[in-house]
Amino acid sequence: MTHEHISSAFDRDLEGIQARIMKMGGLVEQAILDSAQALETRDQELAEQVRANDKVIDELEELLNEEAARVIALRAPTAIDLRVILSVMRMSANLERIGDLAKNLAKRNAVLMTMPAINGSAAQLRRMSRDVQIMLKDALDAYIQRDEVLARDVIERDVDIDQMYNTLFREFLTFMLEDPRNITPCMHLHFIAKNVERMGDHVTSIAEQVVFLVTGEKPEEPRQKEDNTSTDADLSHSVELGD
C-alpha cells in the first residue's frame, strides 16, 4: 500500500475502467455498422466476422464487471463515486446487449441471402443502423465529457429511430400483402428492423446514465421508447384496410 490519497487511486482505477468501456464501445459501433453492411452487400464473410467479434465484446463486459467489483471492494467508494461505478456497469451491460443484437442481425444474413431482396429495405436498414451508431458514439463522448446537453440530444434522436422502424414496419406489411412470396423475407427483415430499433433503446439508456451521472436525476420518464406498432390502432387499421 503506497501513501497516496484514496480518491486519486480511485480516479486512476476509474480511468482504467473508462478506457476499457471506450474500447468496448468502439467494437460495438463497428459491429452495428458491419452487420448492416453485410446485410446490404450480402457479404456472408463480414457477417461471420460480426459473430466472431461478439465474443470479444462479451469478454470485455465480463472483465469490466470484475474490475468494477474489485474497485468497489478495494476503494469502498463514496456515494457519488459508487454511482459512477454502477453507471459503468450498467453501460457495459447495454453495450453487451447492443453487440448481441448486432450478432443476431448478422445471423439472419445467411438465410436472407437465399431469398429475393426486398426493394430498398437493406439500404434503409443500413441508414437506420448508421444513425444508431452515431448516437452511440455521441453517448460515449457525452459520458467521457460529462456532457448533459449532448446526452439529452441523443435521447431525443431515439424518436427518429422509432419513426424509421414504424415506417419500415408499414412497408413490410405492404410488401407482404402485395405478394405472398415477400412474406418470409419480410418476417426476417422486420426482425432486423426491430433489433436495430432496440439497439437505439440501449443507446438511449446509456445516454440516460450520463444524464443521471451529471445531474443525479433520471431524465423525465416515462420515456416512450417503444415502437408504436404495439398500440397504434390506426396503423394496423390503415394497413388492414389496404389489403
Add this chain to the structure above:
Amino acid sequence: MTHEHISSAFDRDLEGIQARIMKMGGLVEQAILDSAQALETRDQELAEQVRANDKVIDELEELLNEEAARVIALRAPTAIDLRVILSVMRMSANLERIGDLAKNLAKRNAVLMTMPAINGSAAQLRRMSRDVQIMLKDALDAYIQRDEVLARDVIERDVDIDQMYNTLFREFLTFMLEDPRNITPCMHLHFIAKNVERMGDHVTSIAEQVVFLVTGEKPEEPRQKEDNTSTDADLSHSVELGD
C-alpha cells in the same frame, strides 16, 4: 460496529439480498403468467396491470443493485463471496429483462383485441409462457438450494421452448400465406412468441449463473440458445415451397 465475524455479517447481508431477489422472481413469474393469460382471454385490464407491475420490478432491481454495491463496499468480500454478489446482480438484470418482455407482450394486447383471433395460437403461447414460468421457478429454487442438477435441467428445457417458438413461426407463416388478413395479427403474434422465447433465454442465463456459482465453471458453451429460424434454410425453403 459490533464484534461479530465479518463473514456472518456478509451472510446476513446476502440473505437480505436473496430475499429481495426471490420477491422480484415471484413478481416476474406472475407477470409471465398474467401477460399470456391477458392475451388468451383478451383481458385488457389484466394487461394494464402487468404494465403497472413492471415499475415495481424495475424498482426492485435498482434497490438490489444498490444493496449489492453497498455490501461489496462495506464487507470487501472474498473472491468467492464477490462471485455470489455479482451473480445476484446479473440475475436481477435477467429478471428485469423478463419483466420488460412481459410488459411488451401486454402492450400488444390492445391492438390484438381489435383483430380476428388466430386459431389456437393464444393457447399455444400461454402454454409456452407457462413452461417458461416453471423454468424460472425452478431456476430460482436451484439458486437458493445451490442445486446444480436442477439448474442444468432448466438449461436443457430451454430447447423445448425454442422448439415451440419454431413451430409457432412456421404456423404463423402458413396462416399469413393462406389469407392476407392474417398478416397483421400474425406479425404481432410472432413478436409475442419471440418475446416468450427470449424470456426462456434469460431464465437459462439465470440457471447458468447457478451452475457457475456451484461449480465455478460456466456451462459448456457455445450454447445454442437462439431460434433456428435465422439459419434453418430448410424451414424457409419448405415454407416458400408451400406458397
